[in-house]
Amino acid sequence: MSRVKIAPSILAADFADFGAECRAAEAQGADWIHVDVMDGHFVPNITFGPAMCKALRPHVATVMDVHLMIAPVDPFIEAFAEAGADILTAHVEAGPHLHRTLQAIRAAGVKAGVALNPATPAAAVAPVLDMVDLVCVMTVNPGFGGQSFLSSQLPKIAELRRMIGDRPIHLEVDGGVDAATAPRVTEAGADVLVAGSAVFRGGSAAAPAPYGENIRAI
Ligand code: DX5
Numbered sequence: 001m002s003r004v005k006i007a008p009s010i011l012a013a014d015f016a017d018f019g020a021e022c023r024a025a026e027a028q029g030a031d032w033i034h035v036d037v038m039d040g041h042f043v044p045n046i047t048f049g050p051a052m053c054k055a056l057r058p059h060v061a062t063v064m065d066v067h068l069m070i071a072p073v074d075p076f077i078e079a080f081a082e083a084g085a086d087i088l089t090a091h092v093e094a095g096p097h098l099h100r101t102l103q104a105i106r107a108a109g110v111k112a113g114v115a116l117n118p119a120t121p122a123a124a125v126a127p128v129l130d131m132v133d134l135v136c137v138m139t140v141n142p143g144f145g146g147q148s149f150l151s152s153q154l155p156k157i158a159e160l161r162r163m164i165g166d167r168p169i170h171l172e173v174d175g176g177v178d179a180a181t182a183p184r185v186t187e188a189g190a191d192v193l194v195a196g197s198a199v200f201r202g203g204s205a206a207a208p209a210p211y212g213e214n215i216r217a218i
């Protein structure tokens with residue numbers, strides 16, 4: 001894999017100005033835009049759905065990386081694909097039919113990702129590694145931005161890097177990534193870093209936003 005990619009999570013952006021926030025983050029060096037979809041059921045928070053992703057699409061020139069923290073997930077795959085997601089990531093823990101879910105994501109013409117909660121072992125994704133383009137290791141319990149990084153997940157990141165081997169699969173880390181924790185996750189083998197608060201803190205898209213500085217510090 002080439003250099004590490006930074007995927008700012010708009011969960012920490014200005015909710016009244018998502019289009020401008022995405023454009024500002026990309027103009028200042030974001031490689032992807034990470035969109036956290038929450039349903040108030042799989043996780044204890046609610047964010048946005050396919051209509052918001054569709055509205056955002058024209059403002060994202062890079063990759064729209066959509067993290068689905070919803071259960072059930074299958075009934076919504078088509079809608080998020082039509083909304084323009086480039087990657088749809090579903091959770092191992094979201095239901096009993098992960099294999100079917102990943103098949104459905106790829107059948108919808110979208111790259112497929114699989115995410116693991118902190119209590120889920122790396123082995124849970126071994127049977128589906130040939131069906132995914134991305135594995136996402138959660139380094140916080142999903143649901144909220146601004147939580148502390150769980151160092152207990154570092155061995156799992158390294159284990160997944162070994163399991164992935166030379167397959168063309170991104171290893172993404174999500175939660176509590178900042179200037180202090182980023183070197184630890186990249187050393188463990190991650191190549192995509194999601195960062196919400198560490199990127200969007202200190203500004204709004206309307207004011208001179210320090211996003212470039214924040215991204216370079218990660
Ligand atoms: C948590 C989300 C993360 C979150 C990261 O449920 O999946 O993407 O926004 O936010 P920070 O970087 O603030 O931990």
Ligand code: ZN
Nearest residue numbers: 036067174194
């Ligand atoms: Zn996320």
